[in-house]
Amino acid sequence: MVNSTDVFVIGGGPAGLAAAIAARQQGFRVMVADGAEVPIDKPCGEGLMPDGIVALEKLGIAVEAEDSYPFHGIRFLSSGLAVDAPFPGGASGVGVRRTVLHRIMANHASNLGIDLLWRTAVTGISADGVHLSGRKVSARWIIGADGGNSRVRRWAKLDALRKQDRRYAFRQHYCVAPWTDRMELHWGERGEIYVTPVSEEQVCVVLISRNPKLRLQEALQQFPELQARLGAAEVASAEKGALTDTCKLRRVSRGNVALIGDASGTVDAITGEGLCLSFSQAMVLADCLRAGDLTRYEREHRRLALRPLLMARLMLTLDGRPRLQRRTLQVFRKRPEVFRRLLELHVGILSPLHLALDGLTLGWGLLTV
Numbered sequence: 601m602v603n604s605t606d607v608f609v610i611g612g613g614p615a616g617l618a619a620a621i622a623a624r625q626q627g628f629r630v631m632v633a634d635g636a637e638v639p640i641d642k643p644c645g646e647g648l649m650p651d652g653i654v655a656l657e658k659l660g661i662a663v664e665a666e667d668s669y670p671f672h673g674i675r676f677l678s679s680g681l682a683v684d685a686p687f688p689g690g691a692s693g694v695g696v697r698r699t700v701l702h703r704i705m706a707n708h709a710s711n712l713g714i715d716l717l718w719r720t721a722v723t724g725i726s727a728d729g730v731h732l733s734g735r736k737v738s739a740r741w742i743i744g745a746d747g748g749n750s751r752v753r754r755w756a757k758l759d760a761l762r763k764q765d766r767r768y769a770f771r772q773h774y775c776v777a778p779w780t781d782r783m784e785l786h787w788g789e790r791g792e793i794y795v796t797p798v799s800e801e802q803v804c805v806v807l808i809s810r811n812p813k814l815r816l817q818e819a820l821q822q823f824p825e826l827q828a829r830l831g832a833a834e835v836a837s838a839e840k841g842a843l844t845d846t847c848k849l850r851r852v853s854r855g856n857v858a859l860i861g862d863a864s865g866t867v868d869a870i871t872g873e874g875l876c877l878s879f880s881q882a883m884v885l886a887d888c889l890r891a892g893d894l895t896r897y898e899r900e901h902r903r904l905a906l907r908p909l910l911m912a913r914l915m916l917t918l919d920g921r922p923r924l925q926r927r928t929l930q931v932f933r934k935r936p937e938v939f940r941r942l943l944e945l946h947v948g949i950l951s952p953l954h955l956a957l958d959g960l961t962l963g964w965g966l967l968t969v
């Protein structure tokens with residue numbers, strides 16, 4: 601049994617596996633422990649935006665066509681109105697079942713020689729290592745990738761949080777052939793539903809609202825178009841719930857401990873950016889480990905979060921405001937280039953500065969429509 605490593609990753613979800621793979625690519629010996637068993641499921645919209653696919657490719661991972669379903673843009677729908685835009689440059693995103701993505705990532709990590717310890721909960725950390733049930737593994741670096749309720753964050757005293765906009769999400773799969781090549785976001789009075797195609801015969805549906813008691817079946821009644829498509833369809837998975845919020849930390853590292861993924865802060869699920877963000881963090885973190893300098897990770901981590909945080913803020917202004925949703929969609933229909941440019945911002949082609957002008961156009965449109 602190996603009792604020392606260069607990098608120990610606590611949590612083997614997508615962020616932990618990405619961190620492990622990126623560190624291994626830099627030549628480190630890497631160990632990952634997770635209390636659960638592969639493949640791990642978790643409520644998720646299961647959409648990977650084009651920039652997420654590029655980030656995965658840099659980790660040496662390709663999601664094959666038979667494991668996923670492509671979508672080529674985003675569609676917003678609200679009270680009978682719809683607008684959509686393709687991803688810039690003909691790019692595509694993919695819908696991929698969470699369990700499938702997890703298995704692909706775990707297989708890749710294992711092929712790279714990463715030591716994967718499943719069903720192994722970490723019980724504590726000390727300056728020179730990690731405590732597992734009845735065993736200690738010494739490690740030069742410790743990475744906390746243990747999700748939104750991170751214990752590593754507490755152990756490393758990185759707990760100063762600013763949380764905003766806590767909401768409740770429920771996910772379920774339906775046996776129905778995708779009816780569009782877009783990821784759809786349906787805006788409603790009591791919440792949003794987004795639909796991602798994940799295979800030739802299944803879609804993943806996520807409801808997000810501020811009401812913990814609202815479930816998909818009841819919420820669908822407010823979305824007649826979706827109800828018509830899904831009402832009679834067989835459900836393919838149990839309804840799973842999760843919290844979603846925007847959460848920022850003052851610091852994401854201390855000493856030889858660094859946080860990544862949801863453990864290091866979250867962006868609202870509506871952005872569909874959580875996975876991509878953690879893959880990008882992983883590559884920067886591995887670079888910083890090689891240089892032996894986590895101060896750059898602090899800076900880069902903040903920079904990477906800027907765009908998703910801005911998108912979350914923009915999108916959440918529409919939450920629960922049907923009149924604003926309708927007016928915004930009317931403006932987008934009149935000025936489709938504004939919606940296209942928002943999408944460019946979303947996938948990282950456009951900088952927030954470039955969008956300022958469109959912001960003025962949108963504001964003017966909302967006043968005059």
Ligand SMILES: Cc1cc2nc3c(=O)[nH]c(=O)nc-3n(C[C@H](O)[C@H](O)[C@H](O)COP(=O)(O)OP(=O)(O)OC[C@H]3O[C@@H](n4cnc5c(N)ncnc54)[C@H](O)[C@@H]3O)c2cc1C
Nearest residue numbers: 611613614615634635645646647722747769861862874875
């Ligand atoms: C409803 C919803 C929809 C979303 N939709 C999308 C989307 O469409 N696209 C997108 O990109 N992102 C989406 N996200 C965000 C995305 O799911 C998260 O950002 C992502 O799961 C973060 O991964 P993670 O590895 O940081 O955390 P997790 O997936 O939570 O993994 C943490 C792991 O740590 C393990 N662990 C915890 N404690 C310990 C311990 N003490 N010892 C060992 N192991 C431990 C857990 O078992 C778990 O496997 C969505 C989120 C929600 C809630």
